[in-house]
Structure formats: structure tokens, C-alpha cells
Amino acid sequence: MAATLDPVTTKTNYLNALKSAIDEEMGRNPDMICLGEDIGILGGAFGVTEGLQAKYGTHRVMDMPISEAAIVGVSCGAALGGKTVMAEMQFIDFISCGFDQIVNMLATYHYRTAGEVAMNVVIRGPAGAYGGGALYHSQMNEAWFCQSPGLRVVVPSTPYDAKGLMKAALRDPNPVIFYEIKQLYRLSDIAEELPEEDYIVPLGQAAIRRAGTDLTLISYGQNVYHCLDAAKKLEDEGMQVEVIDLRSLVPLDEATILESIKKTNRALVVNEAPRTCGFAGELVARINELAFEHLDAPPLRLTRMDTPVPWAKALENFVLPQVDDIVSTARRLIRY
Amino acid sequence: METKTLTPPKSGSGSGRKSKAEPQSTTKPSDLLTPEDCLEMLKQLYLARYFDVRLIKEKRRGRLTGTLYSSHNQEAILVGSLYGLNGTDWISPIHRDMPAFFIKDLRAGWDNPDRLGMSIGEVCAQVWCRSGSPGRARDNWSHIGSKSKRIVHSTSMLAGTIPVAAGVVLADRLNGGDAVVLTYNGEGSTAQGVFHEAINFAAVHKLPVITIVENNMWAYGTPVELECPTEDVATRAAGYGIPGLIADGQDVFDVYDKVMVAVEHARAGKGPSIVECKTFRAYGHGDHDDDRAARYRTKEDVESGRSRDPIAICKIHLVNKGYLTKAEAKKYMAENKHATQTSDEDFPPDVVSYMSKGIEFALASPPPPAEEGAMWVFREEN
Numbered sequence: 001m002a003a004t005l006d007p008v009t010t011k012t013n014y015l016n017a018l019k020s021a022i023d024e025e026m027g028r029n030p031d032m033i034c035l036g037e038d039i040g041i042l043g044g045a046f047g048v049t050e051g052l053q054a055k056y057g058t059h060r061v062m063d064m065p066i067s068e069a070a071i072v073g074v075s076c077g078a079a080l081g082g083k084t085v086m087a088e089m090q091f092i093d094f095i096s097c098g099f100d101q102i103v104n105m106l107a108t109y110h111y112r113t114a115g116e117v118a119m120n121v122v123i124r125g126p127a128g129a130y131g132g133g134a135l136y137h138s139q140m141n142e143a144w145f146c147q148s149p150g151l152r153v154v155v156p157s158t159p160y161d162a163k164g165l166m167k168a169a170l171r172d173p174n175p176v177i178f179y180e181i182k183q184l185y186r187l188s189d190i191a192e193e194l195p196e197e198d199y200i201v202p203l204g205q206a207a208i209r210r211a212g213t214d215l216t217l218i219s220y221g222q223n224v225y226h227c228l229d230a231a232k233k234l235e236d237e238g239m240q241v242e243v244i245d246l247r248s249l250v251p252l253d254e255a256t257i258l259e260s261i262k263k264t265n266r267a268l269v270v271n272e273a274p275r276t277c278g279f280a281g282e283l284v285a286r287i288n289e290l291a292f293e294h295l296d297a298p299p300l301r302l303t304r305m306d307t308p309v310p311w312a313k314a315l316e317n318f319v320l321p322q323v324d325d326i327v328s329t330a331r332r333l334i335r336y
Numbered sequence: 337m338e339t340k341t342l343t344p345p346k347s348g349s350g351s352g353r354k355s356k357a358e359p360q361s362t363t364k365p366s367d368l369l370t371p372e373d374c375l376e377m378l379k380q381l382y383l384a385r386y387f388d389v390r391l392i393k394e395k396r397r398g399r400l401t402g403t404l405y406s407s408h409n410q411e412a413i414l415v416g417s418l419y420g421l422n423g424t425d426w427i428s429p430i431h432r433d434m435p436a437f438f439i440k441d442l443r444a445g446w447d448n449p450d451r452l453g454m455s456i457g458e459v460c461a462q463v464w465c466r467s468g469s470p471g472r473a474r475d476n477w478s479h480i481g482s483k484s485k486r487i488v489h490s491t492s493m494l495a496g497t498i499p500v501a502a503g504v505v506l507a508d509r510l511n512g513g514d515a516v517v518l519t520y521n522g523e524g525s526t527a528q529g530v531f532h533e534a535i536n537f538a539a540v541h542k543l544p545v546i547t548i549v550e551n552n553m554w555a556y557g558t559p560v561e562l563e564c565p566t567e568d569v570a571t572r573a574a575g576y577g578i579p580g581l582i583a584d585g586q587d588v589f590d591v592y593d594k595v596m597v598a599v600e601h602a603r604a605g606k607g608p609s610i611v612e613c614k615t616f617r618a619y620g621h622g623d624h625d626d627d628r629a630a631r632y633r634t635k636e637d638v639e640s641g642r643s644r645d646p647i648a649i650c651k652i653h654l655v656n657k658g659y660l661t662k663a664e665a666k667k668y669m670a671e672n673k674h675a676t677q678t679s680d681e682d683f684p685p686d687v688v689s690y691m692s693k694g695i696e697f698a699l700a701s702p703p704p705p706a707e708e709g710a711m712w713v714f715r716e717e718n
Contacts, residue, residue: 065533065536065537067536067537069499069529069530069534070499070502070533070534070536070537073496073497073498073530073533074499074502074537076499077500077501077502077504077505077506078506079503080483080488080500080504080507081503081504081506082511083507083510100493100496100530101530104491104492104496105496105500108475108491109489110712110713110714110715112471112474112489113471113474113481113483113489114470114471114472114474114708114711114712115711115712116470116482117483117489118715149713150713150714152714173715174714174715
């Protein structure tokens with residue numbers, strides 16, 4: 001554990017939380033292997049797998065050729081052969097190069113085989129915009145995979161959740177697409193003390209980050225922090241806003257959403273992915289199905305415009321939802 | 337557009353080619369096969385042919401739904417490549433390899449319940465879309481497999497199983513096993529990026545992945561010269577620094593020889609090979625395509641392509657070896673006939689009854705209950 005600690009405090013950041021989760025699971029599961037580009041000798045582009053190859057060997061931590069299709073396909077085969085696999089996408093944007101292997105091979109394997117074959121595979125990688133990463137280092141493409149039955153989809157926003165969800169994902173017999181928010185990797189503001197003992201965060205349980213009575217903000221990933229900032233501003237105006245961090249999109253914790261809306265009667269979904277057919281749209285549809293009679297205002301979504309993520313800061317900020325956008329839309333909904 | 341004449345290669349067309357994996361001695365692996373082995377291989381050819389013929393007839397009688405992808409004229413590739421494998425080896429067949437599911441480890445005994453291949457009944461249950469299929473009729477035709485029988489489950493995305501095959505032998509190696517995997521692919525699928533990506537990975541790590549390319553000259557309605565820029569697909573192996581062997585896909589013993597060289601190479605830890613088997617697709621891409629295939633391929637090309645029937649070629653070898661008399665060779669004449677021209681008398685009776693029992697198993701198996709459609713999306717427990 002010592003290596004994962006912040007030198008000044010005993011707090012662990014998001015990246016080191018992930019690293020310790022993978023390390024601990026490699027230690028407790030001799031049938032687990034890691035595959036990815038530059039994950040061994042280099043230790044990963046961001047360093048999530050740093051030191052793992054030296055500790056567990058080149059046969060368990062494999063540097064892969066630049067081929068996401070091979071990484072995912074080989075992961076499927078290794079899982080068929082009884083292994084648990086952590087497969088890294090160097091950036092989650094590159095996952096599209098392995099798309100067929102994910103949606104047609106991996107996602108459907110258990111279904112096609114009438115339950116004979118489990119796919120203990122976690123595909124993880126750095127995701128998210130707001131960092132000047134431009135078109136191919138900024139994506140949140142989770143909606144592609146939420147619409148592929150058979151995949152679990154997870155997006156942690158805190159170090160505690162990053163570790164607990166990663167450990168839960170690596171023990172889950174189903175394939176998991178694990179979105180790591182790279183803007184949070186080394187953010188010291190969110191570093192926190194983690195339990196010494198082994199723990200998991202079960203997939204499919206949302207967290208209420210802030211309690212409130214006037215409106216429910218529903219989000220995940222780094223938009224959770226935008227929602228919390230907006231909630232503070234709204235509090236200054238006398239409005240109490242509840243913030244739900246979904247943590248897991250598939251399976252989705254509908255109960256927590258419903259209970260919150262019963263209390264607040266208003267809901268706003270905030271999501272940095274593009275608008276059309278994004279997961280925010282799915283959430284608005286679910287809210288209508290689950291909680292229509294509890295609503296005093298239309299459930300709305302704030303999303304990225306239907307554009308790619310541009311590079312220049314002004315352009316990026318223009319297309320992405322910002323704290324002030326959340327505040328103004330929330331105010332409008334509360335006064336509806 | 338100029339099209340070259342689509343004739344099958346002459347016997348032994350690959351034998352003059354030098355390959356890194358070519359054995360030093362003049363003894364071929366097939367020279368070591370016993371007379372019983374050779375006669376068993378002929379019988380397996382009959383079985384593969386009868387399976388195909390019978391399904392074509394069942395479909396024409398309206399007893400089957402779904403598309404048939406005939407392996408007629410390509411049976412020597414399946415029998416010759418599978419015969420020398422251990423039961424614990426993995427295979428990864430595709431749509432035109434349906435008999436591979438029950439021919440795998442058939443050598444261990446046709447009625448041996450412990451052999452590591454599917455029963456013909458399970459395969460028939462899949463064809464008839466019944467719950468007795470290993471996949472419980474969830475995906476169609478050849479999209480079945482078995483973890484316990486060591487058969488990779490394919491999808492419709494051709495060449496997509498090669499990385500999966502590489503992964504499964506990677507896991508086997510990590511577990512201390514010595515299994516090899518045979519992946520089956522048409523020449524058309526070698527244009528897929530994943531064909532390259534998977535073989536490149538397997539070659540880097542010297543994994544025992546043997547890629548069989550069934551070059552039947554046609555990828556659906558597109559001739560090979562519009563799919564592949566080189567005369568032989570096997571030459572692509574040079575780019576990975578691995579052996580590229582060419583077999584006469586009509587000759588069960590030549591296929592056996594080339595595949596066994598690749599198997600020994602792989603089992604010795606020397607890595608992957610590509611084995612191109614030259615053959616010719618007898619009918620349309622699927623039976624839905626038979627009429628159109630008669631238009632995009634000339635009658636002369638088809639006749640010439642089908643002129644070297646693998647059953648007939650096997651018999652010539654067996655007569656030459658003295659394992660079969662000329663009279664015995666003429667007893668069951670399944671060769672050189674369209675499926676509809678054959679009758680059960682053209683096949684050994686035990687082959688006919690083996691398949692018939694498989695069909696009985698299928699017909700006795702109920703369709704899957706409707707609610708299974710929503711089952712097994714996720715595994716709920718470890």
C-alpha cells in the first residue's frame with residue numbers, strides 16, 4: 001500500500017486507487033492477466049499499471065501490439081480458457097478499433113452459449129473531455145456499449161469508487177466496460193483515505209453525493225463535480241439540490257433515482273456525451289416511465305452539443321455543459 | 337474485367353513449394369498412418385458428404401428452415417486437418433465447416449460419449465433449431481461451440497475468431513497445456529484487418545495458432561482475384577515470419593501432411609502457420625444463392641472445379657496403397673454426384689444410420705421455450 005500513498009498525506013488519488021485495485025486483484029487471483037498497449041515495460045501511458053509487470057511477470061502483464069481488436073479478441077479467448085482479463089485501451093477513444101470484438105464477440109458470448117461461457121473481462125481506459133484532449137482523446141462513448149446487451153458499464157468519480165468498482169468488475173463474471181476519468185487521475189482535491197481492508201463497491205448502486213429537496217441532478221463521471229459546484233451556487237440562492245452519482249450505468253440503480261424524484265419532483269440529467277441517443281436521453285425516458293406522476297416539471301437533460309470535442313479551449317467549453325448552464329437550467333426547472 | 341479460368345489446382349500443386357516447416361526427411365506424416373487410419377478417413381469423408389447431402393435433401397423436402405452452407409467438395413480439408421489432432425486441441429470452425437463439430441476427435445470412437453467433439457445429434461439439433469443444440473438455438477447454423485469439447489464459438493464476422501483462438505491457447509499455455517488451435521477461414525476473410533492483427537500477435541508470441549485457409553475461389557459472389565492480390569494466400573505468412581504451406585484441398589492425405597507439419601511446429605513452441613487448402617465451392621454461397629451462383633460462375637468452371645472429388649481421390653490412394661480393392665472402392669459411389677443425384681445406397685450403411693440417429697435426436701428435441709429469449713444476457717452469479 002505504501003507506494004500508493006500521497007507523500008504528504010495518507011490520501012490516495014484516483015489513479016493510485018485504480019492501480020492498487022488491479023494490483024490486489026492480480027495478487028489474489030493467479031488466473032488473472034493484463035493485456036494492453038505499453039502497459040508492461042512503460043507501465044501504461046498514464047501509469048495505471050506501473051510496476052505490475054516487474055511484480056507479476058511478462059506472462060501475466062503483456063505488452064500488446066497496437067491492435068485493439070487483438071486485445072479484445074485475445075481477452076475473449078483467454079476468458080474462454082478460464083482466465084480473468086484486464087484489458088487496457090490506451091484511450092477509451094481507441095475502443096472503436098475493437099468495436100466488433102466487443103459488441104459481437106465479447107458482449108454476446110454468454111448469451112450465445114446459453115450460459116456455458118462466462119467472460120471475466122474488464123476493458124478499461126481513460127475517458128472524458130474538459131482537458132483539451134481534442135477529438136480522439138476526449139470521448140465519452142459509453143452509450144455505444146450501454147446499447148449492447150451483455151455488457152456492464154461503469155464510470156467511477158471518486159478514488160474510493162474507482163478502487164471498489166474496479167475490484168467488483170474484476171470479480172464479476174460478465175464483461176465490464178470501465179470508464180476512467182483522466183481529468184480526475186491526479187486531482188489532489190478529491191484524493192481520500194481508503195480502507196486498509198479489502199472492499200468492493202457493488203455494480204448497480206448509485207451514490208447520493210448531496211441531499212436536497214428542490215431538484216435532483218443526475219450525473220456520473222466528472223459531471224458529478226460540475227453538479228456539486230452548481231448545487232453550491234443554488235444553495236446561495238436558497239435552493240436545495242440533490243446530486244446523484246450513478247457510478248454504474250448498466251446495471252442502473254433505478255430505485256435511487258425514483259426515491260429522489262419522489263422527494264424533489266424535479267430532475268435534470270447532466271452528461272458530457274453528445275445529446276442524440278446519449279445515455280442522458282435514456283435516463284429522461286426512464287424517469288418518465290418510472291416517476292411521471294411525481295414530476296412537477298419536465299425532466300430535462302444538459303449535454304454536449306451534437307459535435308465532436310474540439311481542441312481549442314474556447315471551442316471545447318462552448319460545446320460542453322458548464323456549471324453556469326446547470327445553474328440556469330436548474331433554476332428554471334425549480335421555478336417551473 | 338479479365339477473369340482467369342477458375343480451375344482447381346492439380347494434385348500436389350503445393351508440393352514443390354519450399355517452406356520453413358517442410359520436414360527434412362522424405363517420410364510424410366501420412367506415411368505413418370495405419371491402414372485402419374486410412375480407411376477411417378475415407379469413412380469420415382463419406383460421413384461429411386452424407387451429412388451435407390442429407391441436409392440438402394431435407395431442405396428441399398421442406399423439413400428445414402434456415403440457410404445451408406454446403407461443405408460439399410471441401411470435406412478433405414475438414415477430415416485431413418482434424419484427423420491428427422488430440423482431443424484436447426481446440427478448433428474454430430466457420431459456416432462451411434459444419435461437419436467439423438462432430439468429426440473433431442471422431443477417431444476416439446464414433447459412439448464414444450467421452451470423445452472431445454460434439455455428437456452428430458447435437459449438431460443436427462442445431463440445424464433443426466431445437467433446444468438440444470449446444471447453443472439452444474440462440475444463434476443460427478455454425479454459431480455453436482463448446483468450452484468442454486474445446487470448440488470456439490464463431491460469429492458471422494469472418495476472421496473474428498482468430499484472436500479468440502489465439503487467446504484460448506495463450507490461456508492453455510499459461511496453464512501448462514500443449515494444445516494447438518486450428519482456425520478455419522475462407523480466402524475472402526483474409527482481407528479482414530483482424531486476420532492480420534490476430535496472426536501478427538500470435539506470431540510475436542509464438543502461439544500455437546494454425547490458420548487454415550479454405551481457398552474455394554469464391555467469397556460469396558466475388559472471385560478470389562478480386563479478394564487477394566497474390567496468387568496464393570499462403571504467401572502472406574512471409575510477412576509474419578511464419579510458415580505458409582499450401583495443400584491440395586481435394587486430397588485428404590496432402591491436407592493431413594501439411595497440417596501435421598504445422599501442428600508439430602506449433603507444439604514444439606515454434607509458433608503459428610498458415611495452411612492454404614486449394615479447393616472449389618460446389619454450390620452457391622448458401623442454398624439461397626444456388627440459382628444466382630449458376631449465373632455468376634460458368635458451367636464449365638463449376639464442372640472443372642468439381643472434377644476432383646475428394647472421396648474419389650482418397651479411394652485412388654487407398655487402392656494404390658493396397659488398403660482397398662478396386663471392387664471395394666466401387667461399392668459406394670458417392671463421388672462426382674450432385675447431392676440430388678445420390679441415394680442412401682451410395683454411402684456405407686453405418687454412415688447413413690449414424691446421421692439418421694442424429695436427425696432422430698434432433699426431431700425428438702423440443703424447440704426452446706420462448707422465455708429463454710431473455711435469458712443468459714448476464715450471468716448473475718460467479
